[in-house]
Amino acid sequence: MSVPYLGDLFIFGSFITVILSLICYFLAWRGKDHLLQLGRNFFYAATAFVSGAIIILLYLILTHDFTVAYVFSYSSTDLPLGFLISSLWGGQEGTFLLWIFFVVLMALVMIRTAGSFEKGNMVFVNLFLLSIIIILLKKSPFELMPVLRTEGAGLNPLLQNFWMQIHPPIMFVGFAGVVFPFAFAMTGLVEKKYTQWAESARRWTMFTWIALGTALVMGGYWAYVTLGWGGFWAWDPVENSSFIPWIFLAAQVHVLFINRVRKGMMRFSLWMVSLSFWSVLYGTFLTRSGVLADFSVHSFVDLGLNNFLVGGTIFFVLLGSFLIFYRWKDISPNPSFSKITSKSYLVTLGVLVLFIGGFLTLIGTSAPLLTRLAEEPSAVGLDYYFVTMTPIAIAVMLFIGLFPAFRWNNGVSKPKLLIIGGSVFTLTVATLLITGFTYSLMYLLFFGTAAMALINNSFVLIESFRQNKFIPGYLAHIGIALAMVGAGLSAGFETKQTLRLPMNEQVQAMGYNLKFTQMVDNPKGFDAYVEIDADEDHFIAKLPHEFPKNQEGVMRKPHVEKYLTKDVYVAPVAMEQTGQNDPSLLEFSKGETKTIDKYSITFNDYDLSSHGESGMTTAGAKLTITYDDKSEDITPVIAVSGDSVLTEHASFDYENGHVTIAGIKPETGSVFLKFMGDFIPKTETAQNILVIELSKKPLINLFWFGTILCFLSGALSMRKRFKRTESAQTEYIDVENLKKEAVS
CATH class of the missing domain: 1.20.58 (Methane Monooxygenase Hydroxylase; Chain G, domain 1)
Structure with a gap:
């Protein structure tokens, strides 16, 4: 039995065992408790089948089994181990398999912890698994290639x-x-x-x-x-398709x-x-x-x-x-x-705002589908999100900023925070206006409310530390506020400029001296190096230019020089050359005649009579070279086998002349010919010019640090829940204070 066939067998096995587990759990849920353990056992078997399938697919990738279409499409022998493993989720079939793999693992945890909810929960979990496994039966990651390949297409x-x-x-x-x-x-x-x-x-x-x-x-x-x-x-x-459930979950957490x-x-x-x-x-x-x-x-x-x-x-x-x-x-x-003067009211408003934000993002994301139903499909522009989501962000920051000042049931518990928050808001807006901030009123409100949220929650967090009572929720709000401030400052106060850097010539811009010093070839393309100097900064930016295998175009990667208070971002845009076009490279259509110096060259037709070695496709270009009433017929040849291209030049008796086929354009039938010899006109030396976009992004690290704080607080919150009973208290709720408030 072949390994890919075993993988398909495991997927089919998971399909059968999930169905059996679903039936047993459903009947146990209806009162036939003796089937509960059988339902578990079938699910354990399904987990084994899913785990086996993903292990087999990983094995096929690591052993470069290009008989499998998925392995061929997303991996190659030149990939290092880490990227080979990444090939597992490089395509749709692999991600569906990864998805259900995580579901079955989590379900094992839930079976042990769900208590009385286990039976019903597993009915719905099995229904979901069934819906994805059916897709894998339709489009298997173990599908075989129609022809044998010795090398893969590689990972994007x-x-x-x-x-x-x-x-x-x-x-x-x-x-x-x-x-x-x-x-x-x-x-x-x-x-x-x-x-x-x-x-x-x-x-x-x-x-x-x-x-x-x-x-x-x-x-x-x-x-x-x-x-x-x-x-x-x-x-x-696609980013939004993950953001939407996240923002709905954020609402649900509250x-x-x-x-x-x-x-x-x-x-x-x-x-x-x-x-x-x-x-x-x-x-x-x-x-x-x-x-x-x-x-x-x-x-x-x-x-x-x-x-x-x-x-x-x-x-x-x-x-x-x-x-x-x-x-x-x-x-x-x-x-x-x-x-309305309570934490409960603010949380309710915040939840509704998050829901509206998720819904508006859903509408924008669905635009290609919605417009497809009525007319030509089109997507909304970035302006849609700036107009709709900026007010959402302002409202969220406002509620986060006011939240620490109120009690859960009624009344202001910390009136000084209202004064501090209002002062911080006013000072922030005034400072921006004094320094010449020219953006809209929305941006002023955004920065003002974000600063207020940051300061007020910091006060409460420090106070909770002094009382030896750490509250993760306030840390999360500080993280969100920091992230918003970082995102706003890095975008609103960014400076950038597009520059043309001739090789070995110094260019000054934005307080920096820049020099494009060298180009270094590598197997994937080349790296361009730029020296960048300023009073405080000195670094060399390495800018990779890669020519992806089996893809058109060039892939350029930026260089990010990180500092505590800013990022210097160097993004390659293009590589230009000065000088004349290469006179030795010409494109010919069938029957066309062109002249180089004193020579007249005619492309008569293709010669497809030679088939070359087994597995090779060959083509020759029938040419006539004319000079001083003399003519000579020659045929340069090109041969293609898989990813390999071989050329055989043809010589003619004038000034060490010879010609090779540089390429063929199938859609037009034209051929590109490269001529060499003493008769080729000399050209001025070409100079490389690197086009880059240089930008400075102030305080962008606040965004990354803020997000780390936010999700760290979530992890700390979960840790606290595992260390105490659910009935004791929550992050924000002091049960004794609630009782006092209820009495009052």
Whole structure:
């Protein structure tokens, strides 16, 4: 039995065992408890099959088995070990397999921890697994090549980056994680456990939010250091497909506090959990259906899976909606707040703002699909996101800034924070205006509210440390505020300039002396080196230029010189040459005659009579060389075998002349000929000119540091939950104070 066939067998085995596990868990849920252990055993078998399939695919990649189409398409023998492993998630089939692999691993944890929710949860988890495994049966990662290949096409050069070795797996950990809060919610609806499910799903929600957020930041950093456009977030539809469930989960994390304090927003909580899950399914359809092929640099090609992707999404949307509406009247509509002067009210407003932000992003991301239904498909521009999301960010910063000053139920607990926050806001706006800040009112409000949020939450965090009572939630808010300030400052106060750097000539710009010193060839292309000097800065920027195998064009990578207070960003734009065109390289159509010096050259036709060695395709160009009423017929030959190209020049009897075929243009039938000899006119020496974009990004490190603080706080919050019982207290909630407030 061949190894690829064994991989297919494992996928089919997972399909059968997931179905059997689903049936047993469903019957156990209906009261036949003796089938519970059998359901577990079938799921353990499914886990073994899925794990075996992913191990086999990794083995095929590491052993360069190019008989498998997936291995051929996404790997090659020249890739180092780390990038070979990355090939596992280089294409759609591999990512689907990775997705269900993480789901089955997490489900093993849930089986041990879910308690009474296990039976119902596993019904919904198995349903999800079934929907993805069906796709793998349709498009298997173990499909064989129609012809034998000795070398692979290789991994996309853009994915050959350290961050792409860890970003996709963490992203799919997040995608796998959204399944479980949804399963808890649906089980809670069926079993009428309208409050218990939220308590049980709390850790899963926080874990998934951290995983998705971490992956988003890693993806942003990869774009920043690899793509060369100078930013880390472009509102690309594929980026958004991960951001949307993350922002819905952020809303849900805060709804859980309202659930606990006031038993409020229970209905809304169900919608937020469901939207997080549905948006992952919908994003999967958008990115893998080919809908975004013309609008995103990240999208996958269409593998003919649209019906399966749409069907799975519709099934879970209908299932979740039916259960929510079916139990709607039974769910207590407790108010989420009693007074508008309370933490509960601010959290409620914040949750609604996050929901609106996610919905607006969803609309913008769906533009190619929505416009396709009415007319020519088109995407929204960046202006859409600036107009819609800037007010969202301002509102979030405002609520975060006001939050520490209020009690949960009613009243101001820290009036000094209102004074401090207002003063910080006013001082920030005034400082920006005095220093000549020329951006819009929205930007002033953005920086003012972000500064207020940063200072107020810092005061409370320091106070909590003094009381030996660390509260991770405030650290998360500080991280968000820092990230917003860093993003705003690096974009709003960025300086940049496009420069042309002739080789070995010094150019001055933006306080720097720049010199393009050398070009060094390498197997993938060449590296351009630029020396950059200033009073405080001195570094050499290495700018790789790669010519991807089996792809057109050149891939350029930027150089990022990092300092504590800024980044100096050097992005290559183009490589130009001065001097005349090469007179020895000419393009001929059939029957065309051209002249070099005293020689007349006619391209008569192709000679396809010679077939060369086995496996080689050969073509000759029939030429007539005329000089002083004399003519000579010659035929240079080109031979192609796989990725190898061989040329055989043809000589003629004038001035050491000879000619080779430089290339053929199949669409027009023309040929490119390279002539050599003493008769070729001399040209001036060409000079290389490197075109770059130089930019300075002030305080961008605040963004990266802020995101680290934010997700670190989430991890600390989860750690605290594992160290205490769920009923003791939450990050923001002091139970004794709540009792006092209730009395008053």
